[in-house]
Amino acid sequence: MLTNPSKLALGVLLGGGFFAGFVFFVVFHFGMAATNSMDLCISCHEMDGVYEEYKKTPHYSNPSGVRATCADCHVPHGKTFPDWIDKFLAKLTIGSKDIYHHTIGTYDTKEKFKAARYEMAQHVIENMRKRDSKECRFCHSLEAMNIAEQGKSASRKHKRIMEEGGKTCIDCHTGIAHEEPEEPEEKEDDDKKE
Ligand code: HEC
Ligand code: HEC
Ligand code: HEC
Ligand code: HEC
Numbered sequence: 001m002l003t004n005p006s007k008l009a010l011g012v013l014l015g016g017g018f019f020a021g022f023v024f025f026v027v028f029h030f031g032m033a034a035t036n037s038m039d040l041c042i043s044c045h046e047m048d049g050v051y052e053e054y055k056k057t058p059h060y061s062n063p064s065g066v067r068a069t070c071a072d073c074h075v076p077h078g079k080t081f082p083d084w085i086d087k088f089l090a091k092l093t094i095g096s097k098d099i100y101h102h103t104i105g106t107y108d109t110k111e112k113f114k115a116a117r118y119e120m121a122q123h124v125i126e127n128m129r130k131r132d133s134k135e136c137r138f139c140h141s142l143e144a145m146n147i148a149e150q151g152k153s154a155s156r157k158h159k160r161i162m163e164e165g166g167k168t169c170i171d172c173h174t175g176i177a178h179e180e181p182e183e184p185e186e187k188e189d190d191d192k193k194e
Contacts, residue, residue, distance in 0.1 A: 041070040044102055046146035047112040052179040058178075066139070073135050074124070075176065086131060125170055133169035140169070 045051050054060055059068040075094075076086035103156050107113040128135070147155045161167045174180050 038071070044098065045070075048107070048110060050178045057177050068177070072138070074129060076135065078134060078139070090127075114181075115184070118184055121174075121181050123175065125174060128170040129168060136169045136173075146188045150179075 042051050054070075054162070059073075075090050076083060078084075078087075107116055128132060144156060147158055147159060150158065157172065
């Protein structure tokens with residue numbers, strides 16, 4: 001049976017819960033927005049080469065003056081529930097895994113990072129494929145392409161995927177913002193032995 005004092009306690013608990021939830025929401029929401037800033041990414045990724053390479057590509061600087069930032073390509077966005085889940089998971093990774101490895105210094109030299117790049121790239125590509133290159137499509141769309149103005153091989157390929165589907169942007173367009181890392185040699189040898 002609920003007595004008045006316990007009702008009060010329940011009220012305090014619920015009220016407190018809502019308040020904590022609200023504070024959590026505000027911190028989390030703005031925290032999420034802050035984690036999208038390119039400065040933050042660069043604060044860790046400046047030395048490892050990915051930023052230097054990106055600065056040489058049209059995604060950093062082009063005649064139209066439209067820039068794709070790290071988060072535009074790497075952090076899932078969109079308005080559906082699955083988008084939200086993907087975004088949350090990506091933020092958790094950047095918020096915890098990246099910081100963890102950074103703190104314990106797993107890849108604290110350029111060499112160590114370089115050795116791990118191939119694996120990371122595969123992981124990134126796999127994630128983009130799973131999302132059907134959705135982040136690319138926030139800026140690019142097949143419908144908006146002036147296919148006639150594209151080169152021969154681009155127009156042929158794009159016409160084909162428009163008609164037949166089956167392929168997604170990242171299947172053909174890796175290495176657009178960084179030099180695509182090569183597969184490590186030992187690994188190739190292992191494959192040959194098998
Ligand atoms: C605190 C330092 C730090 C910050 C800030 C940071 N990173 Fe990282 N990042 C790392 C480290 C260390 C790794 C390698 C270990 C790992 O996979 O987490 C990494 C790995 C990655 C990878 C490869 C992950 C994979 O799938 O294997 C991507 C992509 C990436 N970071 C993008 C970003 C972007 C985009 C931002 C900004 C929104 C960012 N990082 C901010 C330290 C950081
Ligand atoms: C924030 C917007 C934006 C996002 C996100 C974006 N792009 Fe781009 N992309 C551009 C702009 C702007 C250009 C340069 C256009 C020009 O040349 O003026 C470009 C150029 C390109 C080019 C031609 C130049 C080159 O580097 O080969 C390809 C291919 C391309 N993007 C593919 C992709 C793919 C694949 C993704 C997703 C992984 C992607 N883009 C994400 C805006 C974006
Ligand atoms: C079957 C392979 C294939 C797929 C899938 C594909 N492309 Fe391409 N694309 C090409 C080829 C080949 C070129 C010409 C060479 C190059 O720029 O890499 C090209 C060129 C481009 C260019 C530069 C065009 C120019 O003339 O400046 C952009 C931008 C582009 N693709 C975006 C995309 C986007 C966005 C998607 C996903 C909706 C996509 N592509 C899917 C093969 C493909
Ligand atoms: C136009 C889209 C795009 C932009 C902008 C972009 N990346 Fe990437 N990134 C990719 C793709 C695609 C890969 C997968 C490997 C490849 O194709 O090069 C990748 C791979 C990576 C990796 C894995 C290691 C490697 O060498 O492949 C890291 C780390 C990374 N990006 C960090 C960043 C950071 C930090 C920024 C901003 C300074 C950034 N990226 C900007 C598309 C992008």
